[in-house]
Amino acid sequence: MEKKDKNNAHREEFVEKVIESLEKGKIPWEKDWENSQAPMNPVTGTIYKGSNNIVLNSVSCFKDYEDHRWMTYKQAQEKNWQVREGEKGTKIEYFSIIDKKTNKPLNKEMYNKLSQNEKLEYDKNLYYLRKTYTVFNGQQIDGIPELQKEKREVDYNKINDILVNSNIEIKYGGDRAFYSPEKDIIALPPKEVFKNENSFYGTALHELAHSTGHPQRLNRDLSGRFGTESCAKEELKAEFASVFIGQEKGLNYNERHLENSNAYLQSWINVLKNDPNEIFTASKEADKISTHVLKYEKEKQPKIEKSLKKELEISL
Incomplete structure (x- = not known):
């Protein structure tokens, strides 16, 4: 048997559990966002984003954690809290950009002052360093203050x-x-066919996530037809972006209108079996998508002019 890469073993183990959940018809990162929040570190105040967000949410679903707080063993000790004996932590990842010449993290203040051409030249000296950390959920820790759950009111106007x-x-x-x-x-579909506003807006935001792939927005490949691998990858990105947007705006994500859900689940299974790292790639892209969509709340976007505009025909 081929020996697993120790650096990626935690990824492979996680993706295997995701595939197992999808095969049972359960989307593991789905939670009731109306009563829960994005995973965060109560010691540093960090909100976990990208793949760490998806990993921690999925593990919460796997283990029925209702606490969204996560921290390292050392951070818990600093607060005089105690991780219970025998509890297994969850691996998360952190990437830092390293300057090859100085062997130190990138000086972002200096980098931002460079011209575009200077940045392109300087980029040749940079590389990403991936570090892993083990974190524990609040429900695995004794002495931590009781979680104060808050009922979030959704502002559908926003x-x-x-x-x-x-x-x-x-x-x-x-x-x-x-x-x-x-x-x-x-x-x-007409707004009245949705069971509630939450379902309508959740579906609309999912499609809005896809729209960011337009060449004049974030420029992703949207050419894949349903059933193709490229389409499945795009759907996974929009799926994760919907999760991140739902967390931010308080939407109850599992009520959205998902077309052909069984077919989508199977397509994600196939993609992840072919390339387990796709879940991490997709969540990174989804972070960009959600950031782009959320800025619309305060910034009116310019109309994209089309050289040939045709009416979209919808069969009723």
Whole structure:
């Protein structure tokens, strides 16, 4: 049997559990965002993002943790809290950018002062260093103050501002939700067919996440048709972006309108079996997507002009 790379063993173990959950028809990172928050470190105040967010949320689902607080053993000790004997921690990753010449972390203040050409030249001296840390959930720790749960009220007006400020046309009709990259249009079923506002806006934001792939936005490959690997990878990115946006805006994510859910689950299973690292790649991209979408709340986006604009036909 081929020996596992120790540096990636924690990744492989995690992805195996994700695949097992998906095969049972359960999306492991789904939680009730109305009653929970993004995973965070109560000692440093850090909000875990990207792949660490997905990993910690999934482990919470695997182990039925309702506490969103995570920290290292040393951080718990500093607070006079005690990780219970026999508890197993969860591996997370941290990347730092290292300057080869100085062998020190990148001086971001200096780097930001460089011209674009200078940055391109300087980038040749940089590399990413990945470090892993083991963290424990609040429910694995004795002495930690009781979690104060807060009921978050969803401000749908602000979410609607995101849709309006995106300046992307939304067509209502039919029973499918999708984004058309050719026409830069989002298609949604009529709002009244959704069971509540949460479901409607969750679905709309999912399609808005796809729209960021447009060449004049974040420029991703949106050419893959349903059933292809490239489509499955894009769906995974939009899925994770929806999770991050849901956490930020308080949406109850598991109520969204997901078309062909069984087919999507199988496509994600196939992708992750072919390349377990895709879950980490997708979550990194999803972080960029969610940041881009959330800025719409306060910034009206310019209208993207199309050289040939056709009406989107929706069969009713």
